[in-house]
Amino acid sequence: EAPEKPQIDDITANSMVVTWEAPKDNGNPILGYWVERREINSSHWARVNRNIVPDTELKVEGLLEGLTYIFRVAAENQAGPGKFSPPSEPKTAQAPIMPPGPPIARVVVTTDHSIEVEWDPPADNGGGEILGYHVDKAMAGT
Incomplete structure (x- = not known):
């Protein structure tokens, strides 16, 4: 068989x-x-x-x-x-895609109620196209 x-x-x-x-x-x-x-x-x-x-x-x-x-x-x-x-x-046949490295973020504008950030793409994309970003916030010291 x-x-x-x-x-x-x-x-x-x-x-x-x-x-x-x-x-x-x-x-x-x-x-x-x-x-x-x-x-x-x-x-x-x-x-x-x-x-x-x-x-x-x-x-x-x-x-x-x-x-x-x-x-x-x-x-x-x-x-x-x-x-x-x-x-x-x-x-x-292709190299495996890994998670990308971290983007390089910086604060560009702050007010009493908001903050504006921007970032450069990560130096290492993990071998694949960057499809988007996730942005999280946390209180300082937490």
Whole structure:
């Protein structure tokens, strides 16, 4: 039998980890797996591993940042390789987005009842676009 659709995790700018569940072996022990990848705008599947993979996980390296990939997996036993799994969900090779650093705020106008602040964007955007800001207030000394 073919493995179920593989899952993709730990995505970076040039690698992804492909995991899958072992299929039923139907009486013949599974020797390992073959993994193929396809760039989403291509019709060509390329084998990822040169040697059979004994585990149900493979870190795929050498991906190109910004390209979107899908993966599929086939099990092999003594009779040879089986059918490929359905393809994974498409995933784009990109650095993970982290929370941004703090913006640099300053007070520009104060009155008895209000304060006006402005800020510069953070030096570190965390690898993603800044979508907005949250402004909180607190009484001094609290």
